[in-house]
Amino acid sequence: MQPDTETAVRENLSAVLTTEIAPEDLDPDLDMAGSYGLTSLNKVLFLTSVCEETGVDLGHFTEHDLAGMRTLRDVAAALSRYTDKAV
């Protein structure tokens, strides 16, 4: 994962969760819905925010792509494809 993107993903996921979990304590391979209680609406808002912050156009993704992003690592990998630096 690209460090800057991963940091942005961690911070934005942490911000949207209803319970305080520090960005660095988030496990990148856990299912965000099952383990962190991320609701579908929260997920949409989290992805919107992280795209805005990393300068990635959310329009690169389809509604189907979003459904497939289940872990923090999935999100970071998807975003990394569109950020400036290569993975």
Added chain:
Amino acid sequence: MPQSVINDIVSAPPAHNGRISFARLDGTETLTLAELYERAGRVASGLRRMGIAPGDRIGILAANCLEWVLLDLAALRLKAETAGFEPGKFRPDAELLARYDIKLLFSDRPSEASGVVPVAEVRLLSEQHDDEPLPVVHYGPQDTTTVKFTSGSTGTPKGLAVTAGSIDSSLHAVQEIFAHRPGDDLFVFLPLSLLQQRYWIYSALRHGHDVTISTYEAAFATLGRVRPTVVMGVPAFFETAKRHIESRARRATAASCPEDAVKEAARRLFGDRIRYLWTGSAPARAAMLRFFDEAGLPIYEGYGLNETCIVTKNHPGASRAGSVGKVLAGKQVLIDEDGVISVRSDHPVNRRYAYAAPGDSERVFGADGTVRTGDLGHLDEDGFLFIRGRADDVIVLDNGKKVIVRPIEEQMKSDPAIAECVLFCPAQTDLVAVVSPAALPADTEAIAARLADTNAGAEPDERIRRVVVAREPFSIDNGLLTSQFKPKRKQILAAYEREIHDIKEGIHAA
């Protein structure tokens, strides 16, 4: 009642400049409502060529899109019925067509079943001319236009055919209090399978305002870009938005004061033209409603069921904190001696379910269409309705004391460590809560502290004896939340029956 909206929008193209937009993650498509009318007519001709006649029923199982709206309006033009199926909740298979008497099912999901048509074909139909004129159709108040499905917490969804009179009545009543007009843009992102979301398209065709239909996934991304004047949402949506706005406001350093930072973050998310926010479907927390009002975005809560349509609504002209508003024109709220609410309508949605188990209709509908809601409430001296809970949420203890569980559950839920709380009374003496943690591992210290706080302010009979912490948060996927994010009590009881009955289990009250 003024002229029928439904008859109005099927009989002639709109004579105004209103527009409809369809927002997806990858962009927005806009057309005039006059063009929408024209293209819906071509789809109606196409449906007729495919064998659809008045009285037939077509199904639509797809995410929000132009094709969905074209099919709905085309069916109205033919006097065929629609049945809107929520994606993810239904599958496009032969069993669905047979169960709900569907002649053709349009879906954006793959299916090999006979009678299932890819929804993308509708766009082609809307571009093909047909010289044969459409028949003139007229809807009487008792004629039905669509079948909607209850998002109930148990069993097979019940189907309810909806009368044109009830749609007209609701649209007139809403227009009376909100006066949607040219310059307005109503933002819709909840599934169009929910009939109320389609109301705003009918309203746009009649009243000349704009309407934007977004996919669920694109809602937050497109709000700021669309700059709507009204957002049609549910409490879970606004709670999510609230947390986002608070988080952004905390991070803002340039703003001169916290209140300004909140208002700025709210404007960034919702755009700068909001006239009001609409919330319904589930009870909203007072703190959430207050937050948006203070952020400069007036939010209005209402009350209604699938079986009644909109019954009460706060609005700019009459709003009272804690209430769900005054009773709309055409509705009457009746409250019996136990506080249970029934709703009588000049134009009932229907008088019985179209698809339900034997006895279901009789349990809910009176002979004249009066609906027993099962909710508890009272009207204040000015006619504002206050909901206290559901009649089946009342626990009767062995000492005869009635405990209304919702206020107690709400108090537990106000803790950030607790996502949901459902109370049970296994032995008719002590209350036992099942708590869905906000995250794993559960913060049991915070839950214990909240238990102590809740009990400290409660009457002895209303104190919670034990809290069972759920193994994983309730979710739609694990079957413990409805698609409207409401806890499913029976399923939760079944999943945690052993722990609820075992007095050694859980966090015990001090």
